[in-house]
Each structure stands twice: as C-alpha cells, then as structure tokens.
Amino acid sequence: MDPVHDVLIIGGGIAGLSLASELADRRGSGAGIVLAETEPALAHHTSGRSAEQLIPSYGPEPVRELTAVTVAGLLDPRPVPPRPLAWPSRMVLVGTGAGLRAEAVPGMQELSRAALAELCPELACSPPEAVAGGLLDATSVRTDAAALVAWHRDRATAAGARILTGAPMTGAEPDAEGWRATAGGQRIRARQVVVAAGAWADEVAGRFGAAPLGLRPLRRTAALVRLARPLAPDHPMVVAAGSGWYYRRAGDGALVSPSEAVPSEPCDAQPVLEDVEDLVARLNAVTSLGATGIERAWTGLRTEAPDGVPVCGPDPDVPGLLWLAGQSGYGFQTSTAMARAAADLLLDGTVGPWCSRDTADALDPGRFRRGPGHPLPPLP
Ligand SMILES: Cc1cc2nc3c(=O)[nH]c(=O)nc-3n(C[C@H](O)[C@H](O)[C@H](O)COP(=O)(O)OP(=O)(O)OC[C@H]3O[C@@H](n4cnc5c(N)ncnc54)[C@H](O)[C@@H]3O)c2cc1C
Incomplete structure (x- = not known):
C-alpha cells in the first residue's frame, strides 16, 4: 500500500x-x-x-494587512538566509490630484510637484496635467x-x-x-x-x-530597458495613478511595465512587443528618462478572484x-x-x-x- x-x-x-x-x-x-x-x-x-516589489499601500484592505505581515517577516527572516530576502525600496505614486486622491491610503506622504521633481528629476519636465504631484510610500520594500x-x-x-x-x-x-x-x-x-x-x-x-x-488569469508584461542616464541607486519605484504603468531602477537601466490586464487562458504567456514599445514611447513623452531600447521582455499571468x-x-x-x-x-x-x-x-x-x-x-x-x-x- x-x-x-x-x-x-x-x-x-x-x-x-x-x-x-x-x-x-x-x-x-x-x-x-x-x-x-x-x-x-x-x-x-x-x-x-x-x-x-512589496508595497504596503497597494491593493484592497485585506491585501494591505497581509502585505504588512509579509514585509515584517521578510525583513527579519529566521533562520537568517545567506542573501537578504528584502530591503527598503520606496515607491511613489504620481498623477493628477483626482488620480492620487482615488488611490491614497493612510500613511502615504503627499509630495508637491516641486518635491516630486527633487526626488525624481526625470519627472520635472512632465506635463503638469499628467503629473501634478505624488504620494510616497516609504515603507515599500524590494525582494529578490x-x-x-x-x-x-x-x-x-x-x-x-x-x-x-x-x-x-x-x-x-x-x-x-x-x-x-x-x-x-x-x-x-x-x-x-x-x-x-x-x-x-x-x-x-x-x-x-x-x-x-x-x-481570471490576466496577462501583464514587464521589460528591461536601456536608459540614456541611469537612475540613482536609491531612486524610488514610480507608479502612475490610474493607468498603473511603472518603472524602477534595474542596474544601469530600468524595469518597466505597461500594467496591462488582458484576459488569457492558463498558459506560458509571452510578451506582445508592441505593448512594451508603446510604453517606452509614453515614458519618453512624459519623462526625461531617455529609454533607448528594450533589452528583454517577459509576460506573466496575474490570476484574480472575482x-x-x-x-x-x-x-x-x-x-x-x-x-x-x-x-x-x-x-x-x-x-x-x-x-x-x-x-x-x-x-x-x-x-x-x-x-x-x-x-x-x-x-x-x-x-x-x-x-x-x-x-x-x-x-x-
Ligand atoms: C509582470 C508581473 C509583475 C508582478 N509584480 C509583482 C510584484 O512586484 N509584487 C508582487 O507581490 N506580485 C507581483 N506579481 C504577481 C505575482 O508574481 C503572482 O501573484 C505570484 O507569482 C503568483 O504565485 P503562484 O505561486 O500563485 O503562481 P505561479 O507562480 O504561477 O505558480 C503556480 C504553479 O502551479 C503549477 N501547476 C499548475 N497546474 C499544475 C498541475 N496540474 N500539477 C502541478 N503543478 C501545476 C504551475 O506550473 C506553476 O508553476 C507580478 C506579476 C506579473 C505578471
């Protein structure tokens, strides 16, 4: 038996x-x-x-509670692992006043357009009707x-x-x-x-x-792009309120995502390159990042309950x-x-x-x- x-x-x-x-x-x-x-x-x-990225201000309330527990656990794991499992890495939500208000949660720090430009100089040239200011989550962490x-x-x-x-x-x-x-x-x-x-x-x-x-499995793509000017090591992850596209430092380049949510069958999802190319064009229109090309792109399925x-x-x-x-x-x-x-x-x-x-x-x-x-x- x-x-x-x-x-x-x-x-x-x-x-x-x-x-x-x-x-x-x-x-x-x-x-x-x-x-x-x-x-x-x-x-x-x-x-x-x-x-x-682990963002305590991101998601519906139960998710935020679970995230706080997870972040605390990964910053202080037992037994101590050979490599750190997580480390502080801020996230800033950027957008219009209404867009930011819709996604604000307690504990986030409000940034004026000038304060945001100081933190993220590449946003100083953004059209004010797209980026009026930011909300900083200083408790966000990165994991490996x-x-x-x-x-x-x-x-x-x-x-x-x-x-x-x-x-x-x-x-x-x-x-x-x-x-x-x-x-x-x-x-x-x-x-x-x-x-x-x-x-x-x-x-x-x-x-x-x-x-x-x-x-529901939903397709989402990410890519590594080359930048004309590398971001500072402590540069926060930048997320657009409403549309959700984001970028963060990755070595000399950036990891970017258009944050699409396209329904899919369960499968080994593959990137649609036009989505990433559109995002690179959009990033170059609203920031001075100077994205010069795509190094590698990949897609995964985020599976969502109703x-x-x-x-x-x-x-x-x-x-x-x-x-x-x-x-x-x-x-x-x-x-x-x-x-x-x-x-x-x-x-x-x-x-x-x-x-x-x-x-x-x-x-x-x-x-x-x-x-x-x-x-x-x-x-x-
Ligand atoms: C582009 C992108 C960016 C993301 N960024 C973040 C982020 O920054 N922070 C964050 O928290 N989350 C992020 N996510 C979401 C996160 O990656 C997922 O929520 C998480 O990986 C889901 O893990 P899982 O173990 O449930 O699923 P999976 O990793 O898909 O694992 C499920 C496993 O089940 C296996 N399986 C299926 N059927 C069978 C079977 N019959 N028998 C045996 N095995 C089977 C599959 O092969 C698969 O390996 C991101 C997702 C994407 C796509």
Whole structure:
C-alpha cells in the first residue's frame, strides 16, 4: 500500500513553496509534506516573472494587512538566509490630484510637484496635467524573488519535505484516508490537498470535484530597458495613478511595465512587443528618462478572484481541499501571510489571531458560494 502523506501541495510557485516552508517550520519537520510542480524548474510561471516589489499601500484592505505581515517577516527572516530576502525600496505614486486622491491610503506622504521633481528629476519636465504631484510610500520594500524561492525550497527540503518537479498532477480520486492523486506518473496519497496552481487553480481544483471560483488569469508584461542616464541607486519605484504603468531602477537601466490586464487562458504567456514599445514611447513623452531600447521582455499571468481579494480556505463542498490562489499582482507581497493563513487552517482549522477576523473572512472561498468552507481534518 502507498504511504499516506499529510498534505499534497499542487504548484511550485511562491504560494506553494511558501506554504511548504511554513508548514515544515511550524511542525518542526517536513515529513509528510509533498509538493508537485508540472515544470522541470520551480517558479517557472508567474513567480519567475514579477517586479519583485512589496508595497504596503497597494491593493484592497485585506491585501494591505497581509502585505504588512509579509514585509515584517521578510525583513527579519529566521533562520537568517545567506542573501537578504528584502530591503527598503520606496515607491511613489504620481498623477493628477483626482488620480492620487482615488488611490491614497493612510500613511502615504503627499509630495508637491516641486518635491516630486527633487526626488525624481526625470519627472520635472512632465506635463503638469499628467503629473501634478505624488504620494510616497516609504515603507515599500524590494525582494529578490529567486533568493526567496530558494530559501523556501531549502527550508522545506532540509526539514524533510519532498518537492517533485516535472510532476504534473493529472488525476485524483477520493480514498479512505483522503485523496489519491497522480503526479508525474507517481501515485501520491494525502489526507489534505492544497491547490496553489496559479492560473490553473480552477482547473486543478476541478479534478478533485470542486466547482470553479471564476479565477481570471490576466496577462501583464514587464521589460528591461536601456536608459540614456541611469537612475540613482536609491531612486524610488514610480507608479502612475490610474493607468498603473511603472518603472524602477534595474542596474544601469530600468524595469518597466505597461500594467496591462488582458484576459488569457492558463498558459506560458509571452510578451506582445508592441505593448512594451508603446510604453517606452509614453515614458519618453512624459519623462526625461531617455529609454533607448528594450533589452528583454517577459509576460506573466496575474490570476484574480472575482472580487480582487486572494483566496485561502477550505472548499465549501469538497472535503480535504484547500484553495491558495487568486493572488493577482500581490503574490509576493502577501506570500508569508498567505502561507501562515493556510498553515493555520491546516494545523488548527482557523486563521489567526495574528490577522483581523475581517481579513481572515475575506479570504474564504465560501464567499463566492454558500456559507463557510468544509472543515478540514486536523493534521497530526
Ligand atoms: C509582470 C508581473 C509583475 C508582478 N509584480 C509583482 C510584484 O512586484 N509584487 C508582487 O507581490 N506580485 C507581483 N506579481 C504577481 C505575482 O508574481 C503572482 O501573484 C505570484 O507569482 C503568483 O504565485 P503562484 O505561486 O500563485 O503562481 P505561479 O507562480 O504561477 O505558480 C503556480 C504553479 O502551479 C503549477 N501547476 C499548475 N497546474 C499544475 C498541475 N496540474 N500539477 C502541478 N503543478 C501545476 C504551475 O506550473 C506553476 O508553476 C507580478 C506579476 C506579473 C505578471
């Protein structure tokens, strides 16, 4: 008879890996934890394509609460990693008065047009009808996505968790102990299953009999561009209020994104070069950055729940199935907190008390259907 694992996590992006590492740490052992990832490499899809910025003022209220928890955790990780996982890196929102007011949250510092031009000299020439001033988030941090992914992987595997790559989960059926799934040709039995499959989450959960939540994968492109004049090392990330295009320093050049949100099937998304070329033209029209060309462009899928708030909780109908999905453009900035919430549910059946009840309730997939989720059997 195949051994029964405690938990099978499907998906080796930042969501699945953060949970594997959190669970292994909390239980003092990774034994009984198995993670299956389709691709030969971890974080091949959206988690390998982000802008690596964690912005506490960005997103709806539950996201902001989860981001504050994640930022605190990544600035002071235990055990101390070989490379820093996060460091201070300010973000400034720029735009018109009405545009800024619509996105202002408490704690942001208002900047006049003159103060903004001092902070970001390349905006001094911007048309005042496009850039009237700014809102500074001095609590924003940058992360190193590759270092973070490696840290979670190593924390989980050092404690005895199994991470299978090149192992797509293709089938599942209930058995006496929970579930029997097939991943990469192997049969894996587990008491509980976590769907952390990014753009594929609805499809993967469907294999366990769950109804789709209506998650929408949305294409977003980023690119590295060459600049005539490099930005200062402490230059903040600049985000346009309303339209959302952004740029930030990346070596001698800049990382830029038009922040498009184009619906897509779950897939290995590829950039539409015209979108990036349009952005370079727009940046050169409203700033004196002097973008001279595109070095590399890539696209990922931000997968959004119908109400824009991530999902973490037991499926309302299917026993032993936990959703960890719908992270949209907040997957890194909420990763530690989302993993903590999922581990709370798996180990104790309830989230908290480190986050508010409102936020814990906002994550529950039961909000899209009737009533609270199916209780999960507690893990040993
Ligand atoms: C251009 C861009 C910029 C972004 N910038 C930021 C940012 O600055 N800050 C931030 O917080 N967020 C940002 N995001 C969002 C962030 O990258 C995502 O929210 C996050 O990566 C989602 O992680 P995930 O683990 O849920 O999904 P993924 O990384 O997509 O991982 C899901 C995994 O599940 C696997 N999988 C699917 N089906 C199966 C199956 N049947 N069996 C096994 N495995 C399966 C997939 O292969 C995939 O590896 C950005 C996104 C984009 C596109």
